Amino acid sequence: MDKLHVKLQVNGKPVEALVEPRLLLIHFLREELGLTGPHIGCETSHCGACTVDIGGRSVKSCTVFTAQANGAEITTIEGIEGADGGLHALQEMFREHHGLQCGFCTPGMITRAWRLLEENPDPSEAEIRQGMAGNLCRCTGYQNIVKAIRAAADARQAQQEAAE
Amino acid sequence: MTEQSPVDLDRAEKLQGLGCRRKRVEDARFTQGKGNYVDDMKLKGMLFGDFVRSPYAHARVKSIDAEAAKALPGVVAVLTADDLRPLNLHWMPTLAGDKQMVLADGKVLYQGQEVAFVIAENRYIAADAVDLVEVEYEALPVVTDPFKALADDAPVLREDIADQKEGAHGPRRHPNHIFTWEQGDKAATEAVLAGAEVVAEEMIYYHRTHPCPLETCGCVASMDKVNGKLTLWGTFQAPHAVRTVASLISGIAEHNIRVVSPDIGGGFGNKVGVYPGYICAVVASIVTGVPVKWVEDRMDNLMTTAFARDYWMQGKIAATKDGRITGLWCHVTADHGGFDACADPTKFPAGFFNICTGSYDIPTAWLAVDGVYTNKAPGGVAYRCSFRVTEASYFIERMVDILAIKLGMDPVELRLKNFIRKDQFPYQSALGWEYDSGDYHTAMEKALAAVDYAGLRREQAERLDAFKRGETRKLIGIGVSFFTEIVGAGPVKNCDILGLGMFDSCEIRIHPTGSAIARLGTISQGQGHATTFAQILASEIGIPADAITVEEGDTDTAPYGLGTYGSRSTPVAGAATAMAGRKIRAKAQMIAAYLLEVHDDDIEWDIDRFVVKGAPERFKTMTEIAFAAYNQAIPGLEPGLEAVSYYDPPNMTYPFGAYVCVMEIDVDTGETEIRRFYALDDCGTRINPMIIEGQVHGGLTEALAIAMGQEIAYDENGNVMTATLMDFFMPTAVETPTWETDHTVTPSPHHPIGAKGVGESPNVGGVSAFSNAVNDAFRPFGLTHAQMPHDHWRIWRTAQQLGLHG
Amino acid sequence: MIPGNFAYHRPADVAAAARLLQEHGDEAQLLAGGHSLIPMMKLRMAQPSHLIDLQDIAGLKGISRDGARLVIGAMTTQHELIGDALVAAAVPLLREAALQIADPQVRYVGTIGGNVANGDPGNDMPGVMQCLDASFELTGPGGTREVAARAFYEAAFTTARAEDEILTRIIVPIPKPGSGYAYLKQKRKIGDYATAAAAVLLAVESGRCTSAAIAMTNLAATPVFTEAAGAALVGTTLDEAAVGAAVAAMLAAIDPATDNRGPVEFKKHVAGLMLRRAIAEAAGRAGRGTA
């Protein structure tokens, strides 16, 4: 099968590669680009461990061909950071509120929560739970994840108010 | 301890020692996607292995044709049993004293069984090659029911041992029978039952499920032919045991094997076992001379590695009319699948199921467990529980509720009446355990007060009336469970796995500038060992937790240990850590005395320093002592400050807890909603409350999943019906309620810091609380017991059978 | 779970896509959001040699109003549908259903066209479309035709769409203002397909039901629409007898299969319940200006 020439932006950097059309995006990111933050948990688009942001949408990258992402802008956990280049409020708050244990779901969780807060900066608990329903966690029971996301929303608001 | 001044408190706080909500040191890397899990590894020239798996649950393998696969560009080799036979690796020993095929040797015994191993340049080519391997099967009759497996005319599953009358755990009475394990006094128990005023009887099934950590199992094997060293990275909950087993079965000397567990994405028992994938990856690396990775996909994981439970528990419980329990009888038919690969201590083929007298003072009891082969996957691991304790706890907590129905009593009243009293500890149970400590009445009463139990029962009664009047279709179920766990395996005198005593270890080195590294024989899979073990040490040796590195998982550097499962890390390795810390402190005391020019006995320990008694201004801090250990010649003492402790626990620890679940049940749709869940845990001394609460949240969520729908189901042909996360129930944030946690503290008297372990309690106690709630809701309509899982249709069926659908 | 290989095409317009379809026949498959197709490919239950990705075709995007009809481009995602003000105002039933599909990630990429073209009885939109009496615009070598949703589904994964046709637009008649609607779906968890789901659209004038349409999901090899179920409600006050008759008509039409969600008997029971509840919900909304 002919390889395909793809060009995309990953975490703000241009990337070009020759790939098999069937190469799944998750494998491209992890194995070709060495971005091993997004994980593989189920491979059937149920767990969300592989979540990355493609053009402003949270997407399960185990269910996307790299070919489909040709021309897209992709953000993975490795590209998520705070305004000052340090840790993002979500990263801080996941630690602060013990929102992770084994850490395997965490990159997908944070990447998804990042988009959620972009779209809804002030979510209720129910909105957080619904908004995170595409991400499974085996360890935490979600309670502290929900708390961490809410706390990150508060922190971001506080930051914005301080900036104004 | 004397009262501390504010300055002291400040000093103590800086240490971030025992009892504080220390933030986890692991998190910074995980939240930035910088974890290092096995599938993240990429070594030069690394190949990828994948299995051809059997679509049949029971079949003869007539032939395997791998020519087309081998011809595919990028395929390096295809291994079958015939290739492993000369190495004697086509079978491997299991942890339970049985043996298991690494690759199908003439037949297959369960769907998904490994038939051939394809080695290719990458996982895409490997998958293509798997499709090209042609296997000819001859289907054989399938048995998935352990009772049918013991019938006279049942097909013989294990032809290799069909004639063996003696198994690893005693006599076998049928070709499909594995063992009978008996505890307690049968005659006495039957006499109690015969003379009892009241006897309740039930068959309780704890269905087959799976630990299903978010990361599947996998490894990378790398045989360095130049120096003869094998390195094996993998998702191992017990890296040292893997090294020993690998050495024993491969013949490679143990010092030439290095096993490394990198970050592990959850284990819950799934990663205790030894799987064909590990063996094949090792062989493949030996054959090809380059590193070989094997990582199972989710279907492989759910279908083949490590199921849990699958116990049919026949119970009889005897009592007086006023509710005093007098005897317990239990017979378990244990479905072990095609090979007996249970991960239990050698002398305990049914694990610690004999904790099934639970939290109650039951004078007479008898238990027998029959292990049976069926055409299902092997495993039988402790899914977030100590060896079969979840099954035992579920059994007794259901039996007590069922007895309460028979007696017309409230289930809590019956429990309070039969709890082992505080003054009875240490308590000798009828089935052979010595419970270390407990205060069950206090815990139960605290829980009842917290949830306003009487008020809940009133509300439930009102709802029932409204239901009967036709005003609502929802019932309330109140599930109470009071569990006693048995964790911290275990004393070497009776606990070993493959002959390896179940001690654990810690090695500490204090650096000259007063920081330290501690290495342990355990391995964290999310429990936060790097955080909590440093806390234990901080309190023991007065070095801030932040200045202590905790390292685990590399057999070349860590002291020997049996790993992390069965909630054993805190009870065993935690104790080893404290003991090693104490050895450090003992030497530090001698150094301090020398520096202070006083006698050893004239100084005392104070948080982070030794102080001259009566002269608090004269002291040496641990930092000063550490420096002195390396730069001063102290008469009679070797330089340096290091210690190792191998801790062989004198007993298990017995955490306990009281859980209350309030559930709304729609009798029409079978849907349920957890309105409230209160969990009181007593795990003895609390090392880090934040981490304990997190463990409880997670364990309860797993318990919720198991009780309400999570199962590995087979059809009559042995096909796995629940092989993806579509059908294998894992609740999302939407189905998961908010958990309430609480605690009492009853330290373990024999543990150096009194800690008991908590990681698994919520699974052990949670499942029965949910199940009791479902059953409780239907109690007024005559239900005594409905089997799990309580998914929608099964709840509907219960309501249907009780005539609630008009 | 690794898919087989294929050639990847990304045509810029419908005509080019149609040509590719024609050229490669049954070797080719259209790719929309990929969230039904790619999982099938990973299980190797689908092994197309050519994948024709529709994402660049601007003409397949967008939602607009054309008189009394809402016109939805096939490549509109569930997420876009949920966020669209026009949909929320004109056909809130669509939004209600879309919100119950899968999870946020899947809804960002899963398209309405893929959902209705897929032919999986588990998909929610087909039943909803039948309830709404929508039709699908199909474009093929012979030009464009419209097929009613109610006539589109032939068997599981078999539809009236010819191999060389592309489903380009979905045309939904906008219900009369004040219509009552509901989509009720019982499922085991977020991300699950329906155990049973009911779509109901009805109108009530002076206490009497003047029109009603009912369809159900995942209770047969195709979505189930039956004229009789709706007809049983028309002209009634939506009293118990009428609802009972509608449910009976629907139960006669469904043919559920046993699976992990439960046995046939349970499915039928839940089907009846969902339908009753959906009718009640729709009736409650009717005339309240919610439609």
Ligand SMILES: Cc1cc2nc3c(=O)[nH]c(=O)nc-3n(C[C@H](O)[C@H](O)[C@H](O)COP(=O)(O)OP(=O)(O)OC[C@H]3O[C@@H](n4cnc5c(N)ncnc54)[C@H](O)[C@@H]3O)c2cc1C
């Ligand atoms: C975890 C998970 C949960 C889900 N839950 C639900 C659910 O609850 N309810 C539900 O309805 N769906 C569910 N889905 C399916 C999801 O909604 C899919 O996105 C949808 O079914 C298909 O849309 P798609 O755009 O992804 O189509 P694709 O997967 O790209 O295509 C599906 C099929 O339709 C064909 N096709 C696509 N577009 C066209 C077109 N324009 N013309 C002709 N043929 C076309 C393709 O060739 C393919 O055969 C779930 C999916 C996942 C992964």
Ligand code: FES
């Ligand atoms: S691995 Fe992609 S959703 Fe689970």
Ligand code: FES
């Ligand atoms: S932290 Fe382990 S899966 Fe979420």
